[in-house]
Amino acid sequence: MTAPSTAPAPPSRGGRWIQQWDPEDETFWKETGEKVAKRNLLFSVLSEHIGFSIWTMWSVLVLFMGPEYGLTPADKFLLTSMVTLVGAVVRVPYTFAVAIFGGRNWTIISAGLLLVPTVAAFAVIKPGTSFNTFLLVGLLAGIGGGNFASSMTNINAFFPLRKKGWALGLNAGGGNIGVPVIQLVALAIIGASGGPRVLLGIYIPFILVAAVLAALFMDNIENVKNDTGAAKDAVKDGHTWIMSFLYIGTFGSFIGYSFAFGQVLQNQFGRTPLEAAYVTFIGPLLGSLIRPVGGALADKYGGAKITLYNYVGMAVATAVLIVASMQKSLGLFTVAFVVLFVLSGLGNGSTFKMIPGIFQTKALAKGLEGEAAAAYGRRLSGASMGLIGAVGALGGVGINLAFRQSFLSYGSGTGAFVAFLAFYAACFLVTWAVYLRRSAAKGQATTASEAKPQLSYAEV
Known part of the structure; x- marks a missing residue:
């Protein structure tokens, strides 16, 4: 089979365009x-990481x-909540x-x-x-969260x-590592008695490098462009919201805990900024x-199964956190919190693997085959x-608002953890x-019509 041409579109379109993919x-x-996909993945990760x-x-x-x-703990939790929002x-x-x-073009702009x-x-x-000034400038930092979605x-x-x-x-893991990296850099700066401006000054040249490398080495795919109607179709699909x-x-757990972990250690266990910084980066x-x-486990065993078992683990870790919080055991609390971070990361990979699998299954159920089914799945996923x-x-x-309220009401994060366990x-x-009960129902079906592909999402 001859590989399709990947010649770029006419120069009038601007940039690097792949017409057939x-x-x-x-x-x-x-x-x-x-080769092309991995090159784009590399520089996408870099930009998302800094984001x-x-x-x-x-x-x-x-x-x-x-x-x-002059900021209270409640002020700080509110500030980080709004940045996350x-x-x-x-x-x-x-x-x-x-x-x-x-x-490619949007990666350059967003960087x-x-x-x-x-x-x-x-x-x-x-x-x-003033706190209001910090809040306004903090809101600007929220644009860094958008890089994940476009990437x-x-x-x-x-x-x-x-x-x-x-x-x-x-792609997502490389981006997520941006959280502990900035925390590690901050740890080094705090340890050297440096100020926050040193931290910010370090990142300015890295932002410029990421934008330039995206311009030099990334590509646009022609058939992805001008398909904004796909978003409308995705909004109408119930699986998007599930x-x-x-x-x-x-x-939500990963990013919420990333913002809150250090503050919880300071407010509940009396850790200094340096003491908190020594451990806050480990979980992220x-x-x-x-x-x-x-993601790899989901590829092998099915995203729904990995996600299901992962939530069991997250619930158990949260229960341990409740106990540690009530007993004021810093060691147990820290270990359980790090385990919860690990499980949130594992679940991030398995849930996102489910998304293309779900829409691919729906495509097959519609009677689509081959590239038509793949294109449908890519479009909606x-x-x-x-x-x-x-x-x-x-x-x-x-998560940050729950911690804020829990500290205001009880003086600790225990109340918030109880809410997280229920969730x-x-x-x-x-x-x-x-995604799994329907698969069991399919196994009991006796007629061909009951065994349609859309009934089984267990392998997605």
Whole structure:
């Protein structure tokens, strides 16, 4: 089989455009597609990585903000909640941006935009600045959260279904590592008695490098552009919202805990900024590194099964956190929190692998075959990923607000953890009821009409 041409579109379109892209064609994939896809994946990860760092930089900056800044713990939780909220909301337009501008073009733009919140924070981060000013500048940092949505939508189009769990897990995991990296850099700066402006100054040149490398080495895919109608179809599909709910439990936990972990250690266990910084990076780091593993396990065993068992683990870890919180056991609390981070990362990988599998199953159920089925799956899964990512990130808002209220009401995070435990139980039930119970029902079917592909999502 001859590989399709990947010649760029006429120069008048601008940029680097691939007109024909068929990763499901094994000949094309081996001869042309894999190399191009992996190159785009590499530079997508870089830009998304820095985006995550900028989005979560206020989880670090609040550690620098001692009594001289005049902020209460409730103020800091509110600040990080609002940063998380903006990061969630902007994921929706960032998803559409890939279809409007092209994946490469939008990566350049979105990377460059990260300069705005970084330079603004550099200008205002000092004692005497009002809380409202910090809140306004913090809101700007939320745009870093959008890079995830556009990156995942873009990379989803580059890889075949059989590789999506690994590719999306690696893409997201590499991005997620931006959280512990900025925390590690902050640890080094705090340890050297440096200030927050040193941290911000380090990131400005890296943002410029990411934008330039995206311009030099990434590509746009022609058939992804001008398909904004896919978002409307994704919104109408119930699976988009079911998966959004499940992603609240995994990614919402990851990003929410990333913002809150250091503050909980300071407020509940009396840790100093340096003491908190010594451990806050461990959970996000391990949670990021294991995300591709979650995707790979989902490729092998089915995303629904891995997600189901993962929620069991998250519930158990949360129960241990409740006990540790009530007994004021810092060691047990820290270990359980890190385990919860790891499980949230594993679940991030498995839930996102489910998305293309679900829409591929629906395509086959509609009678589509071959490239037609693959194109349908890519179209809807790519559009839904941004929406799912946006709703999932709202979980991070809920976590920080829950901690804020718990500390205001009880002086500890115990009340928040009880609420999280109940939510993980709900996620377990939804996963089983929607994606695994139907598979069991299919096994009991006796007629051919009852055995349609859409009845089984257990392998997605």
